Amino acid sequence: MRFSKKAILAELAKLYPDAGPELNFTNPYETLVAVMLSAQCTDKMVNKVTPAVFARYPDVASMAAATVEELHPMVKSCGFKSKANNIIETCRLLMLRHGGEVPRTMEELTALPGVGRKTANVVMSNAFGIPAIAVDTHVFRVSNRLGLAEADDVLKTELQLQKAIPKADWLDFHHRLILHGRRVCxxxxxxxxxxxxxxxxxxxxxxxxxNKDME
Ligand code: SF4
Structure with a gap:
């Protein structure tokens, strides 16, 4: 029996009606920093360190003036020293190129150090409400298992999901698939x-x- 994508989306909506970002942020700058810290780290851990980071560096300008020696000890539980370096360098470039604002396009975001396509998609959708599907390890795995995508890399998966899922559902779909990947799949x-x-x-x-063939 074949089931439609619509049925899968409806079941995901039923299972996770209130799915949303698990990272804490209040503006585009905080979104960008939190997402950069979350690479290969849990959202829970990022949420532990960001209150102190945002209290000390409340905006792009203050982060651009930080040093790695100051920032790294505050975020080292989120992993590599390169994260502190990339966050500071990114904020310096935001001051130079974008007047201290976080840009809204894939091209401008991915031109920043440490900002890949997934991070850019999360920032675009969560900070600015621009429809985007960020393909992380959960979205990649679960969408391919379910048959919503049939791809061997994240970019192909993202492009196939963009075709398969109505644009208005992209953000909710992303959050729901992450929860299903964490809890069940x-x-x-x-x-x-x-x-x-x-x-x-x-x-x-x-x-x-x-299994049946083996019986
Ligand atoms: S848990 Fe199993 S049945 Fe459910 S989506 Fe994942 S692979 Fe499919």
Whole structure:
């Protein structure tokens, strides 16, 4: 039996009606810094360090004047020293190129150090409400397992999802897929037996067919 993308979107909406960003931020500058810190780090950990960071460096100008020696100790629980370096360099470039504002386009955002396509998409959608689908490890894995995308890299996945999902749903879809990936469709051991989308899921159906062939 084939299920439509519409059915999958409806089930995701039913499962996670209030899904939203788990990072804490209040403006585009804070969004950018929080997302840069979140690479290969949990949102929970980022939320622990950002209150002190934003209290000491409340805007782009103050962060542009920071030194790595000052910032790194405050954010080192989020990983590499390069994160502190990239955040400061990015803010210096925002002062030079954008009058201290965070730009709104993919091209301008990805020209900043440490800002890749995923970070840019999160900033565009969460800070400015611009429709975008950020493909992180959860979105990549779950969308390909469900059959919403059929791609071996994140860029192809993003482009396929843009075609498959109505633009108005992109932001909610992104947050819902992340929650499903964290809670149910885990990387190593997906909880398929508990998943309410197992009949709609391409990977699950393929697994069941393979099991049957072996009987
Ligand atoms: S059935 Fe399994 S693989 Fe498919 S979405 Fe659910 S948990 Fe993931």
């Amino acid at each position: 885990k990387a190593q051991r997906p909880l398929c037996a508990e998943c309410t989308m197992q009949e709609m899921c391409k990977a699950r159906r393929a697994q069941q067919r393979a």
